[in-house]
Amino acid sequence: MFRARGGSLRRLEQHRLGQSGSRMSKMQWEQVKTDMRSAIGAGNFKSWIEPLSLVTTDEGVAHLAAPNPFVGDYVSKTYGDQIIYHLNRHGLSVQRLAFKVESAANTPEKPAAPKAVTPAADARPDQRFTFDNFVVGKPNELAHAAAKRVAEGGPVTFNPLFLYGGVGLGKTHLMHAIAHELGQRRPDLNVLYISADQFIYRFISALRDRKMMDFKQHFRSVDILMVDDIQFLEGKESTQEEFFHTFNALVDQNKQLIISADRAPGEIRDLSERIKSRLQCGLVVDLHPTDYELRLGVLHAKQETYLNVYPGVDIAPGVLEFLAHRISSNVRVLEGALNRLYALASLVGRTVTVEMAQDCLSDILRASDRKLTIEEIQRKVSEHYDIRLSDMLGPKRTRTLARPRQVAMWLCKQMTTRSLPEIGRKFGKRDHTTIMHGVRKIDELRQSDSQIADDLELLRRALED
Ligand SMILES: Nc1ncnc2c1ncn2[C@@H]1O[C@H](COP(=O)(O)OP(=O)(O)OP(=O)(O)O)[C@@H](O)[C@H]1O
Numbered sequence: 255m256f257r258a259r260g261g262s263l264r265r266l267e268q269h270r271l272g273q274s275g276s277r278m279s280k281m282q283w284e285q286v287k288t289d290m291r292s293a294i295g296a297g298n299f300k301s302w303i304e305p306l307s308l309v310t311t312d313e314g315v316a317h318l319a320a321p322n323p324f325v326g327d328y329v330s331k332t333y334g335d336q337i338i339y340h341l342n343r344h345g346l347s348v349q350r351l352a353f354k355v356e357s358a359a360n361t362p363e364k365p366a367a368p369k370a371v372t373p374a375a376d377a378r379p380d381q382r383f384t385f386d387n388f389v390v391g392k393p394n395e396l397a398h399a400a401a402k403r404v405a406e407g408g409p410v411t412f413n414p415l416f417l418y419g420g421v422g423l424g425k426t427h428l429m430h431a432i433a434h435e436l437g438q439r440r441p442d443l444n445v446l447y448i449s450a451d452q453f454i455y456r457f458i459s460a461l462r463d464r465k466m467m468d469f470k471q472h473f474r475s476v477d478i479l480m481v482d483d484i485q486f487l488e489g490k491e492s493t494q495e496e497f498f499h500t501f502n503a504l505v506d507q508n509k510q511l512i513i514s515a516d517r518a519p520g521e522i523r524d525l526s527e528r529i530k531s532r533l534q535c536g537l538v539v540d541l542h543p544t545d546y547e548l549r550l551g552v553l554h555a556k557q558e559t560y561l562n563v564y565p566g567v568d569i570a571p572g573v574l575e576f577l578a579h580r581i582s583s584n585v586r587v588l589e590g591a592l593n594r595l596y597a598l599a600s601l602v603g604r605t606v607t608v609e610m611a612q613d614c615l616s617d618i619l620r621a622s623d624r625k626l627t628i629e630e631i632q633r634k635v636s637e638h639y640d641i642r643l644s645d646m647l648g649p650k651r652t653r654t655l656a657r658p659r660q661v662a663m664w665l666c667k668q669m670t671t672r673s674l675p676e677i678g679r680k681f682g683k684r685d686h687t688t689i690m691h692g693v694r695k696i697d698e699l700r701q702s703d704s705q706i707a708d709d710l711e712l713l714r715r716a717l718e719d
Pocket of ligand 1: 296388585
């Protein structure tokens with residue numbers, strides 16, 4: 255059976271690359287950065303993680319260089335645990351982080367930034383996030399339509415546009431898509447995207463360097479201001495005050511604002527009432543949790559983009575459906591899972607099967623397990639086929655009972671993390687080979703028998719609700 259836990263993958267890579275220790279840490283740090291980017295989003299990543307570099311690891315301490323004490327302090331408090339987790343996942347045994355200030359931290363990858371940052375430099379959207387690769391479904395169609403409307407660059411009747419929804423549902427993606435499209439349609443407009451974190455950082459730096467006038471002018475000279483993750487302003491009273499004035503100044507000039515948060519304005523605690531009421535004045539749109547169709551759509555779209563990155567890697571039928579069913583938390587996790595599958599498949603040179611996905615994504619699957627029980631599945635299936643539960647679990651082998659029984663076995667295998675012997679025990683103490691046979695039978699039938707395929711789909715949906 256395919257095994258690809260962190261350790262074995264790492265050993266495989268070490269063996270393959272034969273790198274020296276310091277080059278390995280560098281490589282591992284790059285992997286940690288990739289994970290952090292997926293976990294916290296492009297905007298936060300750019301502000302906080304990208305400027306860091308790993309200097310060394312020593313006796314369980316990872317020494318990181320940060321461009322200034324504020325960044326080190328903020329990262330340590332906000333992302334410290336996540337960084338430690340990923341460092342360990344990639345084979346560096348670390349219990350603690352230590353930051354030192356190094357003004358040239360992590361500069362080699364990009365040319366030195368100009369001292370005076372112009373609005374245009376801020377506004378460069380992330381090219382990966384466009385409307386073209388945003389998959390639209392019921393849960394996000396209104397948010398998408400509103401974002402599209404703003405991206406046309408004409409007069410808009412709602413100001414601000416407030417997008418909210420849980421983690422990883424596409425708020426940042428939509429904001430970058432707006433910036434990207436406006437850059438093409440209306441290059442004359444000065445568009446600024448900033449995360450609330452960056453806004454706080456800029457504000458504190460401006461106060462410290464006595465450059466408040468520059469700060470105010472900078473933010474008030476834009477035509478379209480997007481502030482991502484506004485919930486980070488919670489409890490930051492002076493920054494909120496400044497944000498409030500910026501907000502009013504822009505609205506007074508008919509400049510468009512687009513704001514995002516993980517909650518509705520009224521639910522953001524420790525945000526001043528006057529800001530909340532301003533945020534509620536425009537169009538408030540909710541990005542709902544994804545449904546199965548949307549998740550599958552995202553996976554298909556993502557698969558297209560992997561064709562060039564991982565040439566020759568094959569995904570067996572049913573794997574994307576399996577992921578879309580089992581990982582319902584958020585799109586970022588879903589993308590991370592697919593990414594991991596492709597990376598592993600390209601390393602070992604094998605087609606990705608559902609079994610392989612179950613094995614190498616077990617941690618993600620466990621975390622997003624909906625805790626569906628075998629009993630619930632059995633009950634639903636017996637209701638669907640209108641047979642008695644005791645008959646379905648009993649010994650009779652007539653076709654009217656055997657087929658629903660196999661359908662239930664298949665659903666248990668697909669929708670729970672239970673092993674074949676565990677499933678067998680719950681099906682009248684049947685052997686695990688009987689379950690395996692049932693699962694295989696249904697796998698075959700769903701390709702050839704549309705009635706079975708429809709039944710499975712109906713049942714899956716019903717069980718997901
Ligand atoms: N509908 C979608 N179509 C395609 N990709 C999507 C969609 N929704 C989310 N994604 C992808 O999921 C990942 C996370 O999305 P994004 O960063 O926009 O989430 P978010 O809502 O801003 O979350 P957070 O509050 O954590 O920053 C991104 O890679 C994004 O491209």
